[in-house]
Amino acid sequence: MLGLLGRPRVLGRLVRVLWQIVSGFWIIRLQFTRLETGQRQEHVQRWASRMLAALGIELRRQGPPLNGGPVLLVANHISWLDILVLHAAGYCRFISKADVQRWPLIGYMAREAGTLFIERESRRDAHRMVHFMVERLRAGDVLAVFPEGTTGDGLAIKPFHANLIQAAILADVPVQPVALRFVDGPSGLVSHAPRFVGDDTLVGSVLRTLAAQGVQAHVLIGPPDRHAGRDRRRWAQDLREQVHALRQTPQRH
Numbered sequence: 001m002l003g004l005l006g007r008p009r010v011l012g013r014l015v016r017v018l019w020q021i022v023s024g025f026w027i028i029r030l031q032f033t034r035l036e037t038g039q040r041q042e043h044v045q046r047w048a049s050r051m052l053a054a055l056g057i058e059l060r061r062q063g064p065p066l067n068g069g070p071v072l073l074v075a076n077h078i079s080w081l082d083i084l085v086l087h088a089a090g091y092c093r094f095i096s097k098a099d100v101q102r103w104p105l106i107g108y109m110a111r112e113a114g115t116l117f118i119e120r121e122s123r124r125d126a127h128r129m130v131h132f133m134v135e136r137l138r139a140g141d142v143l144a145v146f147p148e149g150t151t152g153d154g155l156a157i158k159p160f161h162a163n164l165i166q167a168a169i170l171a172d173v174p175v176q177p178v179a180l181r182f183v184d185g186p187s188g189l190v191s192h193a194p195r196f197v198g199d200d201t202l203v204g205s206v207l208r209t210l211a212a213q214g215v216q217a218h219v220l221i222g223p224p225d226r227h228a229g230r231d232r233r234r235w236a237q238d239l240r241e242q243v244h245a246l247r248q249t250p251q252r253h
Contacts, residue, residue, distance in 0.1 A: 007211060009056075009210075009211065009213075010207065010210045010211050013054060013055060013056055013210045014210055016054035017051065017054045017055060017210075019054075020047065020050055020051050020054050021105065021106075021109075024047045024051075024109060025105060025108075025109060027043060027047070028108075028109060028112045028113075031043070032112060040113075040114075041091040041114075042091075044087055044091055044113045044114070045087055045088060045090070045091045047087075048084045048085075048087035048088040049088040051084050051088075052081075052084055052085065052088055052217065055081075055209055055210065056209075056210070056212070056213070056215065057081070057085075057194075057209070057215050057216070057217050058185065058214075058215070058216045058217070059085065059088050059089065059216075059217050059219070060216050060217065060218050060219070060251075060252070061089050061218075061219045061220075061221070062218070062219070062220050062221065062249060062252060063219075063220055063221030063222060063246075064221055064222075064223055065090070065221075066089065066090035066092070066142065066176070066221065068140070068142060069137065069140045069141045069142040069143075069173075070137045070138065070139075070140050070141060070142075070171065070173040071137075071142055071143075071173060071174050071175070071176050071224060072133075072137065072143050072144070072145065072165070072167065072168045072173060072174075072175045072176070073086070073092055073142065073143065073144040073145070073175075073176050073178050074144075074145055074146075074147050074160070074165070074175055074176070074177055074178065074239050074243065075144065075145075075146055075177075075178040075179065075180055075243065076146070076148060076152065076157045076179060076180055076243050076247070077146035077148050077149075077150065077151045077152060077180075078151055078152060078153075078154045078180055078181075078182060078194065078195055078196070078197075079151060079154075079182065079194040079195055079196045079205065080194075080196050080202060080205060080206075081182075081194045081209070081217065082146070082180055083096075083110075085180060085217045085219060086144055086178070086180075086219065087113075089219040089221075090142070091142065092142040092143060092144040093114040093115065093116060093136065093141055093142065093143050093144065094110075094114075094115045094116070094143075094144050094145075095115075095116050095117075095118055095129065095133070095143065095144070095145045095164060096110065096115050096116070096117055096118070097117070097118065097119075098117045098118060098119045100115070100117065101115075101117045116129065116132065116133075116136075116143075126163050126164070129164065130163065130164060130166050130167045130170070131167075133164065133167035133171075134167050134170045134171045137167060137168065137171035137173045138171050138173075143167075144178075145164045145165075147160035147161050147162070147164065147165065147236060147239070147240070148160060148161070149161050150197075151195070151196050151197045152197060153192075153195060153197050153198075154181065154182060154190055154192065154195055155190065157240060157243060157244050157247070159240065160236040160237065160239060160240040161236070162232040162233045162235070162236035163232070165232045165235055165236050165239070166232045168227065169227050169231075169232060169235070174224035174225060174226050175224070175225050175226075175227075175235070175239060176221065176222065176223070176224045176225070177221075177222040177225065177239050177242040177243045177246060178219060178220065178221050178222070178243070178246070179218075179219075179220040179222075179243045179244075179246035179247040179249070180217070180218065180219060180220075181217075181218045181220070181247055182194050182195075182215060182216070182217055182218070183215070183216045183218055183251060184212075184214055184215065184216075185214035185215065185216045186213075186214050188251055191212065191215050191216075192208075193205075193208040193209050193211070193212035193215055194208070194209045194212075194215065194217075218251070220246040220247065220249050221246075222242050222243075222245075222246050225238070225239065225242065
């Protein structure tokens, strides 16, 4: 796998990716304290779009626009790329596992970009996060979660955990289903290059992505959905079905 580093295309993309990471870090350090919230969000969205371009990935978006909050986005989870893809499609604040906060450089950038961190194994921390999400939703934020709790293979969607969806019920705000898929542009088939599941390593997934050609990231957005009296488990099941249906949407050419 490391032999891919010898390919000119991989090396060229890697240099561009590293430049985007460094430039994004310095924008955060030098400019964010002087910017208003909306300006920060615009910077994050533009940076995510540049990162996808540096990786050689084309973003394709279908469905109604993400018009701002308050709303909770729920999406299937395939890759470490998913956060970049959703940020490029429209700014949101992610709920992410606490491990990411400890990653060198990336953890700092994620926190400054608005990511909220949760200890997934801690029931007490999940309870704390639900209450904090309610506060942010009532303040008008756009929050995003991956209810599967882990990455999948891009072919099937795992069951949705309902705990964090409770925040949308308590705040009485809609949830908007979003389906993600990675496609090989020339063939129209599922691309497994960006996947990050099972025995896949992060380094291997990054190198496969850098080496791939014609990868498209599809963001398929459904209409906002309100709980309408459903409890969190019933609503989570219905939202999973909506995301599954969105994934079957024919590709636009």
